Amino acid sequence: LTPGEIRERLAELRQAGAELRQRPARRTLDALAQVLEGWSDAGSSWRRELEAELPGATGFSPETVREGLRLGLAHWKGEALRALAAREIGPLERPDAAQQPIIAGFDATAVLLAGSIPMPSLLALVAPLLLRSSVLAKSASRDPVTPRLVARSIAEVDAELGRCIEVVAFPGEDDERMGALLEASCIVASGSDETVASVRARAAPSQRLVTYGHRLSVAALGAAATASSVLEDTARRLALDVALWDQLGCLSPIAVYVEGEAAADAASEALASALAEVERRMPRGAIEPQAASLISHERARAELRAAAGEPVRLHASDGSAWTVVREAHREVLPAPLHRFVRVAPVADGAQLLNALAPLARHLAAVALDGFGSATPRLARDLAHLGASRICPPGTLQAPPMGWHHDGKGVLTPLARFADLELTP
Amino acid sequence: VSRAELDRAILEWMREPLWSEDEERFDALAGALFAHQFECCLPYRRFCERRAATPVGAGGWRAIPPVPTGAFKELSLRCFPAERGIHTFRTSGTSTSRRGELHLDTLELYEASLLASFRRFLLPDLSPEHPQATILVLAASPAEARDSSLSHMFGVAIRELGAEGSRFFVEGDQLLGEDLLRALETAPEGHPLLLCGTAFAFVHLLDALEQSDARLSLPATARIMETGGFKGRSRVLPRPALYLALEERLGVPLERIVNQYGMTELGSQFYDTVLCEPAAPRRKLGPPWTRVRIVDPETGQDAAPDSVGTIVVYDLANTGSVLAIQTADLGRRVEDGFEVLGREPGAEARGCSIAADELLAGAGA
Numbered sequence: 001l002t003p004g005e006i007r008e009r010l011a012e013l014r015q016a017g018a019e020l021r022q023r024p025a026r027r028t029l030d031a032l033a034q035v036l037e038g039w040s041d042a043g044s045s046w047r048r049e050l051e052a053e054l055p056g057a058t059g060f061s062p063e064t065v066r067e068g069l070r071l072g073l074a075h076w077k078g079e080a081l082r083a084l085a086a087r088e089i090g091p092l093e094r095p096d097a098a099q100q101p102i103i104a105g106f107d108a109t110a111v112l113l114a115g116s117i118p119m120p121s122l123l124a125l126v127a128p129l130l131l132r133s134s135v136l137a138k139s140a141s142r143d144p145v146t147p148r149l150v151a152r153s154i155a156e157v158d159a160e161l162g163r164c165i166e167v168v169a170f171p172g173e174d175d176e177r178m179g180a181l182l183e184a185s186c187i188v189a190s191g192s193d194e195t196v197a198s199v200r201a202r203a204a205p206s207q208r209l210v211t212y213g214h215r216l217s218v219a220a221l222g223a224a225a226t227a228s229s230v231l232e233d234t235a236r237r238l239a240l241d242v243a244l245w246d247q248l249g250c251l252s253p254i255a256v257y258v259e260g261e262a263a264a265d266a267a268s269e270a271l272a273s274a275l276a277e278v279e280r281r282m283p284r285g286a287i288e289p290q291a292a293s294l295i296s297h298e299r300a301r302a303e304l305r306a307a308a309g310e311p312v313r314l315h316a317s318d319g320s321a322w323t324v325v326r327e328a329h330r331e332v333l334p335a336p337l338h339r340f341v342r343v344a345p346v347a348d349g350a351q352l353l354n355a356l357a358p359l360a361r362h363l364a365a366v367a368l369d370g371f372g373s374a375t376p377r378l379a380r381d382l383a384h385l386g387a388s389r390i391c392p393p394g395t396l397q398a399p400p401m402g403w404h405h406d407g408k409g410v411l412t413p414l415a416r417f418a419d420l421e422l423t424p
Numbered sequence: 425v426s427r428a429e430l431d432r433a434i435l436e437w438m439r440e441p442l443w444s445e446d447e448e449r450f451d452a453l454a455g456a457l458f459a460h461q462f463e464c465c466l467p468y469r470r471f472c473e474r475r476a477a478t479p480v481g482a483g484g485w486r487a488i489p490p491v492p493t494g495a496f497k498e499l500s501l502r503c504f505p506a507e508r509g510i511h512t513f514r515t516s517g518t519s520t521s522r523r524g525e526l527h528l529d530t531l532e533l534y535e536a537s538l539l540a541s542f543r544r545f546l547l548p549d550l551s552p553e554h555p556q557a558t559i560l561v562l563a564a565s566p567a568e569a570r571d572s573s574l575s576h577m578f579g580v581a582i583r584e585l586g587a588e589g590s591r592f593f594v595e596g597d598q599l600l601g602e603d604l605l606r607a608l609e610t611a612p613e614g615h616p617l618l619l620c621g622t623a624f625a626f627v628h629l630l631d632a633l634e635q636s637d638a639r640l641s642l643p644a645t646a647r648i649m650e651t652g653g654f655k656g657r658s659r660v661l662p663r664p665a666l667y668l669a670l671e672e673r674l675g676v677p678l679e680r681i682v683n684q685y686g687m688t689e690l691g692s693q694f695y696d697t698v699l700c701e702p703a704a705p706r707r708k709l710g711p712p713w714t715r716v717r718i719v720d721p722e723t724g725q726d727a728a729p730d731s732v733g734t735i736v737v738y739d740l741a742n743t744g745s746v747l748a749i750q751t752a753d754l755g756r757r758v759e760d761g762f763e764v765l766g767r768e769p770g771a772e773a774r775g776c777s778i779a780a781d782e783l784l785a786g787a788g789a
Contacts, residue, residue, distance in 0.1 A: 114776060115776040117776065120776065190776065191776075212776075214776055215776065248776070249776055250776040289721060289732045289733065289734075289754055290754055292721035292722050293721040293733075293734040293752070293754055294752070295721070296721040296722075296724070296734060296750070297492045297493075297494055297734075297750060297752055298492075298494070300490075300491065300492040300495070300750060301492050301494045301495050301498070303471055303474060304467055304468075304471050304491060304492070304495040304498075304499060305495075305498060305499070306470075306474075307467045307468070307469075307470035307471040307474065308466075308467035308470075308499050309467075319722045319723075320721065320722055334494070
C-alpha cells in the first residue's frame with residue numbers, strides 16, 4: 001500500500017467502526033469470544049494453520065510453536081475475554097445507563113506489532129475491537145503470519161467486525177507509510193526502547209499513545225524449591241519457561257536466583273539436565289550468526305572466570321542449543337537469550353532485591369517459589385521494585401489474558417471515558 | 425624462549441621495510457609466544473587445559489585457544505607481574521559499566537605495529553620528498569584520554585609521521601569545529617593529508633558543515649580514516665551513508681576513505697585496502713604478524729568460505745597479554761582478507777525480551 005492508500009484504508013476503517021458502534025456492544029463481545037474459543041482449540045483450522053506457518057516464518061521449531069500455543073492459549077477462551085471486559089469496563093448493558101460513565105474506543109487504533117510470539121499480537125488486535133475501535137495493524141517483520149490469520153478469523157466469525165480490521169506490512173524505517181499509519185487517533189506501539197521512543201516523538205499530544213517496551217523476566221528459588229525431593233520438578237518447570245519461544249519473550253527468564261550456594265550448584269545442574277531433555281522433545285529453532293556468536297563468547301567468558309578460580313560452572317550442549325552458567329556473583333551480565341540462562345546464588349530475599357535493582361526498569365515477571373512464609377512479603381517487594389507479574393515456575397509463558405502487561409490494563413489504556421453528571 | 429627474545433624477534437619483523445607473509449615465521453613465533461603465555465598467565469593456562477590445548481600440541485597457530493574480549497572486563501590477563509605494568513588501555517564505557525583493561529609492560533610493540541600499518545595502509549605515498557603527512561585527528565589527545573588506545577595511537581602517529589600543523593581537534597568531548605575547518609581550508613596542496621578519528625566525531629563534523637551549509641573540497645592528497653562504532657551514542661549513521669556524506673561535504677572520494685578495525689584488546693589493527701591496493705576489492709588486511717580466522721560459532725571450526733562467522737584474531741603484538749582473541753564481531757572472508765559485518769540496520773528483534781546490549785546499557789556490565 002502507498003502512504004495515500006494507507007490513509008484511504010484508515011478512512012474506510014473509521015467508517016466501518018462508526019457502523020460497528022451502531023450495533024449492540026454485546027454482539028461484538030460475543031463474536032470476539034467466539035474467535036478466542038477457536039484460537040484456544042488446538043484442533044481448530046486456524047490453530048492448525050498457524051502451527052503450520054509460524055515455524056517457517058519465525059524460525060521456531062514446530063514443536064516449540066505447538067507447545068507454546070498450547071500453553072499460552074489454553075486459558076484464553078471466550079469466558080476469559082468476558083471476564084476481562086467485566087473487570088476493566090464493567091457490564092456492557094447497564095440498567096441505569098444515564099448515570100454511568102461512557103466507555104468507548106477511539107474511532108481507529110493503529111497497532112504496531114513487534115517480535116514473533118503470537119499471543120501478544122492476538123490480544124493487541126482483539127482489545128481495540130472489543131472497545132469497538134477499528135484496527136489498522138502493522139505486522140512485525142518477524143511474524144507476518146499471526147496478524148493475517150487473526151484478521152481472517154475475525155472476518156469468518158463476523159463479517160461486519162472483519163471490515164474493522166486491516167493488516168499492513170512495511171519496513172519500520174519507512175517514514176512516509178509510518179506517518180500515514182500514525183494518523184490514527186489511538187496508537188499502540190510495541191518494541192525496543194528505540195522504536196517506542198521514535199513513535200512517541202512522532203505522536204501528537206492529542207493522540208492516545210500506549211507503548212509496551214522490551215522487558216525481561218527472572219526466576220527466584222527459595223530453599224523449599226530446591227530441596228532434593230522437589231528439585232527435579234522445579235527444574236523441569238523452569239526449563240519450560242526458558243525454552244518456550246526460545247527465551248525470546250519478555251516473560252522468558254534470563255536468570256535464576258537461588259537461595260544458598262550449594263542449592264545454586266544443584267539447581268544449575270538440574271536445570272541443565274532439564275534443558276537437555278527439553279531440547280530432545282522441543283528443539284530450539286535456528287538462530288542467527290550474531291546470536292550464536294554471542295553465546296559462544298559468553299560461554300568462553302564463563303570458562304575463563306572458572307579458570308581464574310571463581311566458583312563458576314558452565315553446563316552446555318555441544319552446539320549452541322542450551323547453556324546454563326552457574327555464576328559466582330549476582331552481577332548483571334549479558335543475556336544472549338536463545339536458551340542461555342544464568343544461575344546465581346543469593347543469601348536471602350533482601351539480596352535478591354538488591355540483585356534485581358539494576359533490572360527494575362525493565363522487569364516484567366518473576367517466577368517465585370520456595371520462600372515459604374516470606375513469599376507474600378517478597379512478592380510485594382518485587383512488585384514495588386517493578387515486576388508486573390509474580391507467578392510460579394512453569395507458568396511464565398501462560399499469562400492470564402488480563403495480565404497487567406507493563407503494569408497497564410489491557411482495555412483501559414485504549415478507552416475514552418466520559419463521566420456523566422446529569423441532574424435528574 | 426624468553427619474553428625479551430620474543431619481543432625482539434617480533435619487533436624485528438615489524439621494523440622490516442618490506443612486508444612478507446611468512447607462514448612458517450608466524451607459526452614459529454605464535455607457538456613460542458603461546459608457550460610463554462601458557463606458562464605465565466594462570467587463568468589462560470587453565471582455560472587452555474580445559475580445552476586440551478597445550479604448547480606441545482599439534483595444529484599450529486590455529487589450535488591456540490582464543491579468549492573472548494569480554495574476559496578483559498573481569499580478569500587481568502597479563503603475562504608479567506603487576507608491578508612491571510607501565511600503562512593500561514581501557515575500553516570505552518559508561519560510568520556504570522565495567523571496562524575492559526589491557527595491561528602493558530611495554531608500548532614498543534604496540535607503537536611499532538601501528539606505525540608500520542599507518543605507513544602501509546594509510547600513507548603509502550610518503551616519500552623522501554614527503555616523509556611526513558599533515559595528520560588532523562577528530563579524537564581526544566592522549567593527554568586528555570590517557571587510557572584510550574585510540575588516542576595513544578593517534579598521538580604516536582603525529583609524533584612519528586606528522587608534519588607541522590598536525591594536531592587533535594576534540595577537547596572535553598567537544599569537536600573544535602572552527603579550528604578544524606580552518607586547518608582543512610589551509611591544508612597545503614600536494615602534501616599528504618590524513619583526517620582521522622572516530623566515526624561519531626565525523627558525524628559531528630558533518631552536522632557542523634551542514635549547519636553552515638559548507639562544502640569543502642579537500643586536496644587530492646587527502647584521505648580519511650574512521651574507526652569505531654556508535655555504541656552508546658544517540659545518533660547512528662550507517663557506514664555507506666557516512667561515506668557518501670563525507671564525500672559530498674569534504675570532497676574526499678569513497679576510494680580514499682578507510683575504515684580501521686581495531687580494539688583495545690589488540691596490539692595491531694586492520695584497515696580497508698583502498699589506498700594500498702586501489703585496483704583490488706575493498707577488504708580488510710592486517711600486518712603479517714597477525715592472522716584472522718572467521719569461525720563458525722556453532723562448531724568453533726573455520727566457517728565455510730563466504731559464510732558469516734565470528735572474527736578471531738591472532739596478533740603477535742600482544743606479547744604481554746594473550747595473542748589469540750575472540751572478538752564479539754561477525755565477519756566474512758573476502759579473498760585474502762575479510763570484511764566486518766555490522767547488524768543489519770533496522771533489523772527488528774525476534775522477540776520482546778530486551779536485547780543484551782540494551783540491558784547492559786541500563787544496568788552496566
